[in-house]
Amino acid sequence: MTYEIILAGFGGQGILFLGKMIALAGMIDGKEVSWIPSYGPEMRGGTANCSVVVSDRRIGTPVVTHPNVLVAMNRPSLEKFESTIQPGGHLLINKTLIEIPHTRQDIDVTYLEITALAGELGNPRLANIVALGGLIGRVGLVSRDAVIEALKKELSGKKAALLDLNLKALDAGQQAVLLPA
Amino acid sequence: MQKVFERPKSLNDRPFHYCPGCGHGIVHRMIAEAIDELGLQDRTVFISPVGCSVFAYWYFETDNVQAAHGRAPAVGTGIKRANPDSIVISYQGDGDLASSGTAEIIHAAARGENFTVIFINNAIYGMTGGQMAPTTLVGQATSTSPYGRDPKFAGYPIHVSEMLATLKAPRYIERTSLNNVANLTRTKRAIKKALDMQNKGEGFTFVEVLAPCPTNWGLDPNESIDWMESNLIPEYPLGVYRDVKTAEVKS
Amino acid sequence: MKVLMKGNEALSEAAIRAGATLYFGYPITPQNEVGEYMSRRLPTIPGGAYIQAETEVASINMVYGAVSTGRRAMTSSSSPGISLMMEGISYLAGAELPAVVVSIMRGGPGLGNINPEQADYFQATKGGGHGSYRMIVLAPASVQEMTDLTVLAFDLADKYRNPVMVIADGNLGQMMEPVELKDSYPNNYDHSAWALTGAKGRKGHTITSIYLDADEMEDYIHKLYRKYGEIERVETRHEEFLTQDADVVIVAYGIVSRVVRSAVELLRAEGIKAGMVRPITLWPYPKAVLRKLAETATFFLACEMSMGQMVEDVQLSVEGRRPVYFYGRSGGNVPTPAEVVAAVRQRM
Numbered sequence: 001m002t003y004e005i006i007l008a009g010f011g012g013q014g015i016l017f018l019g020k021m022i023a024l025a026g027m028i029d030g031k032e033v034s035w036i037p038s039y040g041p042e043m044r045g046g047t048a049n050c051s052v053v054v055s056d057r058r059i060g061t062p063v064v065t066h067p068n069v070l071v072a073m074n075r076p077s078l079e080k081f082e083s084t085i086q087p088g089g090h091l092l093i094n095k096t097l098i099e100i101p102h103t104r105q106d107i108d109v110t111y112l113e114i115t116a117l118a119g120e121l122g123n124p125r126l127a128n129i130v131a132l133g134g135l136i137g138r139v140g141l142v143s144r145d146a147v148i149e150a151l152k153k154e155l156s157g158k159k160a161a162l163l164d165l166n167l168k169a170l171d172a173g174q175q176a177v178l179l180p181a
Numbered sequence: 182m183q184k185v186f187e188r189p190k191s192l193n194d195r196p197f198h199y200c201p202g203c204g205h206g207i208v209h210r211m212i213a214e215a216i217d218e219l220g221l222q223d224r225t226v227f228i229s230p231v232g233c234s235v236f237a238y239w240y241f242e243t244d245n246v247q248a249a250h251g252r253a254p255a256v257g258t259g260i261k262r263a264n265p266d267s268i269v270i271s272y273q274g275d276g277d278l279a280s281s282g283t284a285e286i287i288h289a290a291a292r293g294e295n296f297t298v299i300f301i302n303n304a305i306y307g308m309t310g311g312q313m314a315p316t317t318l319v320g321q322a323t324s325t326s327p328y329g330r331d332p333k334f335a336g337y338p339i340h341v342s343e344m345l346a347t348l349k350a351p352r353y354i355e356r357t358s359l360n361n362v363a364n365l366t367r368t369k370r371a372i373k374k375a376l377d378m379q380n381k382g383e384g385f386t387f388v389e390v391l392a393p394c395p396t397n398w399g400l401d402p403n404e405s406i407d408w409m410e411s412n413l414i415p416e417y418p419l420g421v422y423r424d425v426k427t428a429e430v431k432s
Numbered sequence: 433m434k435v436l437m438k439g440n441e442a443l444s445e446a447a448i449r450a451g452a453t454l455y456f457g458y459p460i461t462p463q464n465e466v467g468e469y470m471s472r473r474l475p476t477i478p479g480g481a482y483i484q485a486e487t488e489v490a491s492i493n494m495v496y497g498a499v500s501t502g503r504r505a506m507t508s509s510s511s512p513g514i515s516l517m518m519e520g521i522s523y524l525a526g527a528e529l530p531a532v533v534v535s536i537m538r539g540g541p542g543l544g545n546i547n548p549e550q551a552d553y554f555q556a557t558k559g560g561g562h563g564s565y566r567m568i569v570l571a572p573a574s575v576q577e578m579t580d581l582t583v584l585a586f587d588l589a590d591k592y593r594n595p596v597m598v599i600a601d602g603n604l605g606q607m608m609e610p611v612e613l614k615d616s617y618p619n620n621y622d623h624s625a626w627a628l629t630g631a632k633g634r635k636g637h638t639i640t641s642i643y644l645d646a647d648e649m650e651d652y653i654h655k656l657y658r659k660y661g662e663i664e665r666v667e668t669r670h671e672e673f674l675t676q677d678a679d680v681v682i683v684a685y686g687i688v689s690r691v692v693r694s695a696v697e698l699l700r701a702e703g704i705k706a707g708m709v710r711p712i713t714l715w716p717y718p719k720a721v722l723r724k725l726a727e728t729a730t731f732f733l734a735c736e737m738s739m740g741q742m743v744e745d746v747q748l749s750v751e752g753r754r755p756v757y758f759y760g761r762s763g764g765n766v767p768t769p770a771e772v773v774a775a776v777r778q779r780m
Contacts, residue, residue, distance in 0.1 A: 020608065024436050027610045033436070036607035060694030061687070062607050063766045223632035226500075229640075238638050244628040246500050247640035249523050252493035255485065259497025260628065262481040263454055263505065267630055285493070288486035 001056055003141055004064045006081055007131075008049035009073025009094070014128030017154075018071070019050040021132055024153065025146035026054035034062035047076050054142060069139055071131050073114065075100060090139045092131060110138045110177055117172045126169035133173020144174070189213035191222045193242050202402030204301060204359045204392025205234050208368070212270065212299065213241065215373040219380060225268045226260050228253045231281075232274035233307035251282025254289035257296045268379060269296035276306045279315040279339050286341070293350030293384045297375045300341060300387065303394040304413060311397035315339045318416055323397075338416060342389045346422035352384035354423040358391040360409045364419070383426065391417055434610040439578040439600065440465035440508075442611045443534060446579035447506055448473055450586045450617040452532065453480035454505035456494035458487055458513060461546040462602035463536035466508040488513040492520030492533070499524075499531045500639050502627030504586055504619065508534035510602070511552050512543065514560075521595050522561030525656075526641030530589035530623075532582070534598045536605040539764050547764020548602035550686060553741035556599050557715040564653045566660045568596040568667065569714040571685040575609035581712070583617045590621035592663055599714065601737060603687045603766065663716055670718035671710040674700065678707030680776055681725050683746050684735040685711045688767060692735050695772035706776060714742070722749035731755040731779060735772055738762055755779075 005022065009015045019035050026033040037050040051064035068089035072078035075098045085091055087106045096115035112134045118126040129151075135141050147170065155163045188194065192213035197206040216222050225243040229235055231250035238245030244267075248256040253271040261269045278286050278300050286298065305323055306312040313326040316338050320329040330338075342356045353375055357368040368390055375386035391413050393405040400408055437445070444466050447455075455470040467484065474480035485491040491507040498505035509517060514535045524531050537552045539545040554560075556569045568588050570581040578600065585596040626637050643649035671689075674696055675681060684692040689710040699706035709725065711718050722732070731754050734743035743758045750756055759775035761767045 020436070023608060027434060027436055032610075034607055034609050035436070036603060058693075059609075059690070060697075061691040061766065061769065062609075063603065063687075063691075065766075065768050224630040226628045226630065235642065238640060242631070242636055244631050244636050245638040245640070246497070246628055247527075247638075247642060248496070249493060249519055252489065252496075252520070255490040255493035256497035256500070258483065258490075259454070259456065259494035259499075259505065260501055261497075262483065262494070263498040263501040263503045264629060267501070267628070284486045285490050288490065292483070 003054040003069055003139075004067050005052040005054070005069040005071070005141075006049055006064050006067040007052065007071045007073075008047060008077030008081055011048045013048070013073045014125060015048045015073065016050050018128035018132055019052045021147060021150050021154065022052050022054065022135070022142060024150035025142035028146040028149050029143050031055060031142075032057060032059050034059050036062045047074070047080070049077065069135070069141065071135065072098060073127065073131065074098065078102065092134050092138065094127070094131070110134060112173065112176055114173070117176060118169060121165060121169055121172060123165065126165060129166045129169035130173035133170040133175075134177045137174035137177040189217045191216040191225070191242050192240055195239055197240065198236065199233065200396040202393055202395035202405055203233070204303065204390065204394070207359055207365070208299065208301060208390055208392065209237065209240055211369045211372050212272070214369065215376050216243070218373060219376055221268045221376060221380060224266060225270060228257055228269065228271045230271075230273040230277040231308075232277050234272055234274060234301070235308065237272055251277050251280070252285055253277070254282065254285040254294070254298065258289055258292070258294050261294060261296050265295070268376065270376070271296060271298045273298065273300055274307065275300070275302045275304065275314045275316040279341050287345070290345045290351050290385050290387065291348050293352070295379055295382055295384055297379050297386045297388070299372065300389040301392050302341070302389055302417065303392045304338070305394055305397045307394055307397055318412055340417065342387065342422045345387055350385055351387060351423050352378050352425065353386040354389075355421045356389040356391065356417060356419050358409065358414055358419055359393060360391070360406050360414065389417075391419075434612050436608050437575060437611050438465055438606065438608050439575045440536065440605040441469045442575050442613070443578040443582045443598065444469040444473070446582045446613060446617070447532070447586070448477070449613060449615065450504065450583045451619045452504040452506050452586060453477050454498045454503060455481075455507065456483045456485050456491040456498070456505070457507050457509065458485050458491050460510045460513045462538055462548070462605050463508050463510050463534070465605070466534060488516035489519065492517040492524075495531045496520055496524055496527070496529060499529045500628045502623035502629065504590075506532040506534065508536065510536045510538045511540045514552060514555065518555070518561040521567060522563050522565060523641055524595040525561070525565035525567060526563065527639050528593040529595070529639065530593050531595045532585045532589055532598065533595060534582070535600070537599065537601045539762070545764055546602065548687065548766065549738060549762060549764065550601050550688065550736050551738040551741065551762065552599065553714065553736070553738065556597050557717070557745075565656065566594075566663070566715060568592070568594060568663060568716075570596065570598050571712060571714050572598065572600055572604060573686055573689045573710065575604070575607060575611045578604060579611055579613055586619070588667060590619070590623070592659055594659070594663075599686075601687050667713060668716040668718050668720075669712035670721055671712060672721065673708040673710070675707035675709060675725060678705050678725070678728070679730040680704060680706040680733065681722070681729045682706060682708045682733045682735055682772065682776070683711070683722070683742070684708065685714060685742065688735050688737055691767050691769055692772055694769035695776070698769055698773050699776060704776065704780070711742070717745045717749065719745070719749040722746060723751060726750045726753040729754060731757060733757045733759060733776060733779065735767060735775070736760045737766065
């Protein structure tokens with residue numbers, strides 16, 4: 001299986017960190033992984049997005065143009081990338097910030113109050129980890145254990161105090177997608 | 182019989198290729214004497230520039246490297262950072278240092294690189310055949326300012342020592358001249374002082390030497406000395422422009 | 433142990449572990465992570481030095497000075513900055529000094545943009561600087577290779593006393609992949625016969641590239657070219673993928689080779705016998721393998737993130753025996769496997 005993932009949102013929503021956590025967890029799971037940001041002027045102010053590939057096989061191009069997993073953290077991201085999703089692919093929509101519905105009928109769509117759930121935990125900047133919980137709950141992608149290990153690795157030293165909150169955000173996202181709609 | 186004058190051991194016996202009345206040979210000898218007197222020969226890396234002194238490495242019995250036009254202070258930075266124990270001398274003319282290499286000299290000085298720059302200012306390009314230099318005087322005729330340097334089109338001479346003296350890092354900056362015996366003595370003293378400071382790790386040292394270029398000035402050696410005294414020195418006043426210990430700079 | 437690292441940071445760490453603890457550079461996107469990484473690490477290493485130079489011209493000349501002492505040193509930049517370094521690279525080649533230059537290509541000409549491109553192939557492989565010289569050019573295709581080929585670059589530089597460039601597009605600099613690094617990489621080269629360390633107990637050494645006399649200069653150039661010939665014989669490197677029975681040989685390097693690998697798999701699934709040759713050394717170029725494949729393949733397709741530069745080396749290698757086509761994207765667009773498949777089908 002090869003997951004070709006695009007993560008997209010505003011700068012400041014932690015998109016690149018989300019991507020890095022997926023790649024790191026994939027690596028811990030023993031998969032081939034790549035992570036690449038859409039670097040450049042568009043990362044300032046406007047949208048930020050990155051491509052992550054998690055695969056059982058050697059990875060060809062790391063630049064994803066037709067994802068089978070898309071996380072849309074804001075409306076411009078949904079508008080820009082929905083049409084590029086592979087048939088049968090997954091779409092995770094941040095319902096808190098996106099008031100328009102999706103249009104594709106040939107994909108699996110999950111609506112999740114990503115920003116709102118993060119707000120309930122006291123920090124909207126946890127939205128990326130809520131989304132990560134949503135992804136492992138709905139798509140699988142990487143193992144929960146690997147994600148926790150990745151978070152521990154990244155949130156060490158001065159950032160260690162943030163780990164608990166991040167794990168709560170992960171749970172919140174994962175639980176929410178498991179509940180009946 | 183007692184020997185009263187001999188070749189410094191940091192200089193070999195190859196005859197200089199410079200024109201009659203040129204200042205390079207004199208300054209080469211002074212540098213070699215200073216190296217000998219301070220016992221620095223086996224630690225010295227001498228950097229030859231691009232210009233008439235491009236072959237300075239023919240003469241110095243030290244390690245030598247030839248640098249691209251204007252880049253000697255960057256090359257010197259690399260050598261000194263790689264081997265702080267070496268004594269680095271960057272020898273540059275006015276086209277090399279004050280035109281092509283302005284960025285390199287200013288930033289090496291601003292970083293306070295612990296090496297010595299000997300800057301030969303004769304207000305003209307030598308090797309390429311007498312073209313206008315950044316230090317050419319207003320009204321001075323050269324092969325590319327045949328009607329005399331006109332400030333309306335070519336601006337005014339650059340005063341490098343004064344410019345570098347505005348920086349905080351340099352340890353020592355002095356302008357000297359080769360026009361008479363007293364100034365020759367001062368030049369030698371300045372070069373030795375600069376190398377001694379480098380040896381003690383005190384920082385960036387810079388000696389600007391006003392030098393004659395009879396060939397490209399179109400004058401004989403005696404006329405050249407007169408021209409220096411009546412034109413060059415008034416434009417470029419001699420003296421110490423900076424002599425500040427690093428500790429004082431820091432406070 | 434594998435760690436997840438950005439290409440730019442991984443190559444920097446590899447350089448340090450290969451003993452290159454002297455770095456001189458000037459900020460330019462998309463390679464700033466190299467300078468930033470070096471500025472963090474080198475001041476903590478004994479004998480290490482990092483300088484943010486005033487220009488790329490100064491950076492390369494600081495490298496010139498540093499390697500003159502026999503130590504390993506490097507610089508890095510991106511397209512417009514590499515243009516400024518061309519003077520210094522020619523001097524390094526002329527003075528036979530070992531140095532490593534990392535080029536993380538962006539869009540051009542002019543200020544262009546900061547997106548990934550491969551349009552500096554000519555600059556790297558065909559001179560760029562002045563005079564009769566050659567530079568070894570290594571083209572990694574993954575973050576792991578960013579490190580492996582950087583280490584190799586130092587070895588080749590020292591072995592041949594020649595500048596070596598590691599060239600990658602902005603993607604490879606910016607992307608993260610798992611990478612495995614050794615604790616250290618050996619440096620077995622002795623430069624005491626020429627290095628400028630002070631003439632203690634020996635005659636002075638001189639490093640220069642001047643040969644005034646015509647015959648002397650010609651002799652020197654011939655000596656350089658004997659060395660370049662040896663490098664061509666010994667150091668040409670490439671990778672082949674499914675070329676044995678290939679009708680269609682696609683040639684690509686760097687990040688594009690990964691796109692092409694995916695395209696080859698898609699083409700094979702359609703029953704089209706496609707294969708890929710990936711030059712790892714861009715100079716020396718793997719001419720022989722392409723010339724050999726020209727005996728069996730129907731046509732060649734060069735695929736690049738440029739308007740077609742390496743394609744000329746494919747043409748030279750194939751010597752007119754088979755058609756050589758080109759597919760490329762520029763401006764920062766990365767070709768997709770589907771585009772490459774379409775480009776092949778169009779020529780069938």
